[in-house]
Amino acid sequence: MLLKRQKSEINLNPIQRGGILTKEGREALIEFGDGYATYDLSPGLEIEDMPIIKNFIEKELPEFLESDIAKFTLGAREGIFNVMHCITKPGDTIIVDGNRHYSTITAAERCKLNIVEVKNSGKPEYKINIEDYENLIKKHKPSMILLTYPDGNYGNIPDAKKLGTIAKKYEVPYLINGAYSVGRMPISMKKLGADFIIGSCHKSMASSGPLGILGANKKWEKILFKKSELVNKQIEFIGSESRGTAVATLIASFPKVKKRIENWDEEVEKAKYFSSEIEKLGIMQLGEKPHNHDLLFFEAPVLYEISQKHKKRGYFLHQELKKRGISGIKAGLTKNFKISTYQLTKKELDKVVSAFKEIIDENL
Numbered sequence: 287m288l289l290k291r292q293k294s295e296i297n298l299n300p301i302q303r304g305g306i307l308t309k310e311g312r313e314a315l316i317e318f319g320d321g322y323a324t325y326d327l328s329p330g331l332e333i334e335d336m337p338i339i340k341n342f343i344e345k346e347l348p349e350f351l352e353s354d355i356a357k358f359t360l361g362a363r364e365g366i367f368n369v370m371h372c373i374t375k376p377g378d379t380i381i382v383d384g385n386r387h388y389s390t391i392t393a394a395e396r397c398k399l400n401i402v403e404v405k406n407s408g409k410p411e412y413k414i415n416i417e418d419y420e421n422l423i424k425k426h427k428p429s430m431i432l433l434t435y436p437d438g439n440y441g442n443i444p445d446a447k448k449l450g451t452i453a454k455k456y457e458v459p460y461l462i463n464g465a466y467s468v469g470r471m472p473i474s475m476k477k478l479g480a481d482f483i484i485g486s487c488h489k490s491m492a493s494s495g496p497l498g499i500l501g502a503n504k505k506w507e508k509i510l511f512k513k514s515e516l517v518n519k520q521i522e523f524i525g526s527e528s529r530g531t532a533v534a535t536l537i538a539s540f541p542k543v544k545k546r547i548e549n550w551d552e553e554v555e556k557a558k559y560f561s562s563e564i565e566k567l568g569i570m571q572l573g574e575k576p577h578n579h580d581l582l583f584f585e586a587p588v589l590y591e592i593s594q595k596h597k598k599r600g601y602f603l604h605q606e607l608k609k610r611g612i613s614g615i616k617a618g619l620t621k622n623f624k625i626s627t628y629q630l631t632k633k634e635l636d637k638v639v640s641a642f643k644e645i646i647d648e649n650l
């Protein structure tokens with residue numbers, strides 16, 4: 287069966303922008319596409335013993351994350367689950383930010399944990415006040431705390447370093463969910479004072495995925511990497527790290543990922559530029575302002591108004607954008623939607639703004 291994607295010239299989908307393969311990643315995808323093809327990297331060796339993989343996990347990744355140890359996981363969510371599963375026990379309480387991803391909740395539920403959420407500030411900025419963690423830590427004595435950095439809705443960058451100080455003060459293990467930061471922007475687990483950091487390779491590291499990475503402090507090594515007494519394999523990871531095509535694409539793309547984070551300031555500038563241009567059309571950016579990340583959340587009463595009268599209803603926006611070579615806003619949405627400007631050129635962003643202007647002018 288022939289499977290085809292619907293592709294467009296400009297893709298604004300936040301979950302896809304950071305996962306676009308590099309040229310090298312795409313070549314690795316073809317080279318290592320067959321099942322278990324990574325075993326041909328070093329015939330005869332187990333994945334974790336292969337020099338390329340070993341060097342990547344033991345040297346490249348910890349250097350990149352500024353962690354002591356690192357590990358592949360099946361995705362960001364599985365990494366979050368792995369940490370929760372290793373360091374908590376059923377019935378424990380954890381504290382997470384109110385902007386957390388849904389998978390933080392399902393991972394915690396799978397571990398049978400009680401979840402306490404730090405509320406955000408509500409409309410329009412939805413910020414997390416880090417100081418709110420402190421009272422909740424005193425009250426609930428959590429076995430871990432988690433911060434989403436940035437969150438996947440508004441692209442807010444909370445004060446992760448301040449939470450690091452609080453975590454130290456109360457000696458509570460601290461996990462940073464960097465699904466939207468690791469691989470896009472400079473981030474250091476050490477500097478932020480976290481015990482664990484999680485990344486999503488298909489979301490932010492130019493990798494095919496599904497694949498995640500986990501960085502941790504040395505003091506957690508024994509617990510995380512505990513071995514079976516029956517077979518010489520790690521229990522939490524069921525004996526083997528992620529071991530397929532995705533790993534090959536990650537390693538192939540990695541030199542360029544390391545380079546691209548140096549351009550983060552430019553990425554933030556472009557996001558700010560796009561936000562200010564689109565706001566001229568009566569579309570409001572919610573979340574932190576000025577904004578510090580390429581993920582942008584908008585509220586567009588003007589587009590909603592059009593949808594109420596348009597014969598295609600809420601689907602008109604997706605269709606009108608598609609006609610103009612632009613995709614990535616969920617079909618059916620008009621009132622609220624999110625987009626990412628990551629690695630789009632200023633010219634492409636201008637084209638998107640013009641398209642919105644035209645669509646509004648023609649339909650209002």
Ligand SMILES: *Cc1c(COP(=O)(O)O)cnc(C)c1O
Nearest residue numbers: 361362363364387437438465486
């Ligand atoms: C996308 C996302 C995840 C899930 O990432 P996977 O690697 O697909 O599991 C988790 N947290 C946040 C904040 C996300 O945006």
